[in-house]
Amino acid sequence: MAGGVWLVQIPLAQSQEWLVKQHRHYLTASQLNLFQSKGEELPFVAIASPISGEAMRVLTTIHAEENSAKSLDVEHLWIDKFITDSKEYLIIRRNFSNAMNTPATTKPTLKISATHIGPIMSLDAPLSKNKQNLIFARNGTGKSFLARSLRLLDEDSLEGVTPKEMPELLVSEEAPSKQGTFQLYEDQDCIGSIGLNCLSQSVSFSAPRYIFHVFSEDYVDFHLRQKSFELDGEIKHEIIVGQENLTLDAKESEVASKKENLEVARRNFDEIFAAQKKKLQDDFSINASLGGFKSLTSNAFLDQSQSSDEQQPKTLVELLADFNKFKSLPNDPKMPLATELDGLGLDWDAISSSLAKITSPSSVVEEVKSKIAADPSFFRSGLKLTTISANACPFCTQSLTEAAQLALSMYKEYFEDAEAKEKDTLVLLERSVKTARSKLTAWRTRYLTAKSNFDELKAFFPSVQDKNVEDESAVLDVIDATLVSIEKALASKQLDLSSDQTIPIENAASEYDRLVKICGCNSRLFADLDNLVNNSSSERKSIQNDACKAFSIEFGKNKSADIDAIMLLSQQALKLQSEIDELRRTQGDKADARTRVAETFTLLLKRFFGTKYTFDVLKFKVLREKKSMARGGDRTLSDGEKSVMAFCYFIAQSHLKVDSNDDYSRLYFVFDDPVTSMSSDYVYSIVQTLKLLRISAAGEIEFNPKSGNPRPRMLVLTHNNYFYNVASSNGAIPKSGLFQLVPGTTQHTLASQKGFATPHQQQLKHVYDVSIGKAEPDFMTPNSIRSVVESMWKFCRPDVVDFGAFFEFLIDECEIELKSVLINDLSHGGKFDDQPHKSDDIVEAAREAIAVVEWFAEGQLKHL
Secondary structure (H helix, E strand, O other): OEOOEEEEEOOHHHOHHHOOOOOEEEEEOOOOOOEEOOOOOOOEEEEEOOOOHHHHHHHHHHHHHHOOOEEOOOOEEEEEEEEEOOEEEEEEEEOHHHHOOOOOOOOOOEEEEEEEEOOEEEEEEEOOOOOEEEEEOOOOOOHHHHHHHHHOOOHHHOOOOOHHHHHHHHEOOOOOOOEEEEEEEEOOEEEEEEEEEOOOOEEEEEOOOOEEEEEOHHHHHHHOHHHOOOOOOOOOOEEEOOOOOHHHHHHHHHHHHHHHHHHHHHHHHHHHHHHHHHHHHHHOOOOOOOHHHHOOOHHHHHOOOOOOOOOOOOOHHHHHHHHHHHHOOOOOOOOOOOOOOOOOOOOHHHHHHHHHOOOOOOOOOHHHHHHHHHOHHHHHHHHHOOOOOOOEOOOOOOEOOHHHHHHHHHHHHHHOOHHHHHHHHHHHHHHHHHHHHHHHHHHHHHHHHHHHHHHHHHOOOHHHOOOOOOOOHHHHHHHHHHHHHHHHHHHHHHHOOOOOOOOOOHHHHHHHHHHHHHHHHHHHHHHHHHHHHHOHHHHHHHHHHHHHHHHHHHHHHHOHHHHHHHHHHHHHHHHHHHHHHHHHHHOOOEEEHHHHHHHHHHHHHHHHHOOOEEEEOOOOEEEEOOEEOOOHHHHHOOHHHHHHHHHHHHHHHHHHOOOEHHHHHHEEEEEEOOOOOOOHHHHHHHHHHHHHOEEOOOOOEEOOHHHOOOOOEEEEEEOOHHHHHHHHHOOOOOHHHEEEEEOOOOOEEEEEOOOOOOOHHHHHHHHHHHHOOOOOOOOOHHHHHHHHHHHHHHHHOOOOOOHHHHHHHHHHHOOOOOOOHHHOOHHHOOOOOOOOOOHHHHHHHHHHHHHHHHHHHHHHHHHO
């Protein structure tokens, strides 16, 4: 052991058998540096514990002399202590968790979700698992609205805006409800969200998991531009750096024990839940994609916001019986057929009139009436064959006697008399009533059959098991009873036309109307059942979803004791952690944040400007050539220098975002186009700074990748092609962390750019389509035009010093003259009082840009 550095010689072939389970510690890259010699074998492994500047120097010196070692970027390592022959060995293995069957820590996927935020109607898209991600976006697609949402996530850290003003700043004008939402997730865990309501001018916040530090135009305007780029040195903030604290140590030990117990209890709970969920799936033949099944998670039982008094219509056992019954449904079941009513065919007014009508008896002698009454149809038919003037019988052709002619005359007189006509009417009405009663009989038979079929089938379908066919028989009985009374009254009336046989018949008509409604209800009920039979999959899913709900309720009740125990452990751990955080904030040594800001700002000024600009710590002022700027920073600094200065001050102000050293690990940097108005050398320096930025556990901000300190979390948003390309090609952002915000009418998406160097191809296609008239120019076209021309300059002729010189080069060497002023001005914005450019001017600029591409890289146009 030398200078706090363990040097262990380990034969590689024997290292595996030395990995014993006697003593194990988990370390992170901020605590451990591993230096490995070149070559396939591993003759030396070194560890410095704790890592200190002196230890690092000793370690570096030893390996420079011994093996010319190189540094490895290792995030997680395991150490085993092995004692043999009274000697101690420290053995280090990468991915040791796999070897010991210990689950490796998985990195969460960052996801952005937004509705009605600026031009973004809807966005719900993942980024990568990297701690650093970059989103490229064309102008006007909503990039700056995302940055502003992130800047306003923390209610306690709002700058230059009140919650009441936030909805108008962020919510889309097109939002139908005048509301908008923004959420940021790591996997399924929300790490920050805001809900905005323009109508009530209110905002709902969720406490963010991280400390979001956002660089944007809003930041520059609030901290620098409004103050004419004069820095505010009135900083009273202090940072808790910590000290030895026995109370804190005891609480940390206790919370570690609680968390360990919680992990064990939760693992057991999850295993039981998974096993019972699998049984549920098997019992009910549930597809894993079923909505109710997918929503079954063990986390739901530990969510305090979930209602615990949910009603359970059927138990899981009852539902399983329903499901098994459903599976036994016959292939060709007898379906219930609704009663088809076509009316009773009765003239209610005629019946009422005939029963009430008083008819005088005929003057024909009773003897003749009796004969006709015995068989009226016989006499009526006979009269049709004779006439009054005829003197002969229509059958024998013999002459009729005077007596016969008198008889025929009396018969005819009878039938032409009112009595006979009324009796004919009564006979017809009586016949129609009999016909109506026959219909009632047929309807009753159909109803009883349909009801029997329905009751038999509904047993297979739980969704209709509690439904019943409405009773048609009772109504039919009422109608039939009325018709019987009518029938009797008509018969009595025929016997005595002078009698009043009026009876109430309105009841039958109203009951028939009620029958029509009942039959309609039953018809719809039968149609629903028919639909279930023909589409049995929907009923199957209904039973399965009900089973999932019943499972959730019963599992929650059966495991309520376990759930309560887990929630209690969780609450105790949270309470202890809160007490620990409070102790760290209120106890221990404190560091002056003003000093830290000054030190970091000084470091960054030197990094970007050398000795041109320095910082007077006491006066908290930027000096030029070590002298005060007489005209002030606002009138002395160029626009590019202002942007760089703002970037440096933003990084330095990180110290004002934290309350203790522990908070540095919670910093989440967001950069919205940090290279505005910068030349290419500054752009490169910004990218390198982002790439090399490291923050130690003690709050030291440095730019040394070999320090072993981690890179902070970072989300970069830009519309600058050159910045994107440099960041990508220099590895400032991992390839899998590169995305483009793609706008849509109703849905924005994030397209991975892992396989692309820049968004150049999409912009080139848009410019080409505009140049040939395939697409109309829009407000983003000028920026795309300039980006295409700049790409030709920077990738094909990087030796040309600037964009203006490239214009001259095109005229002199390529005989291409870019006449359009659009390429120079509109893409970078104009004044409010400038006249708007015409569509024809934009199209002409697009054609000129394509001419440049055809000269330098014609092949790119062939793949559009």
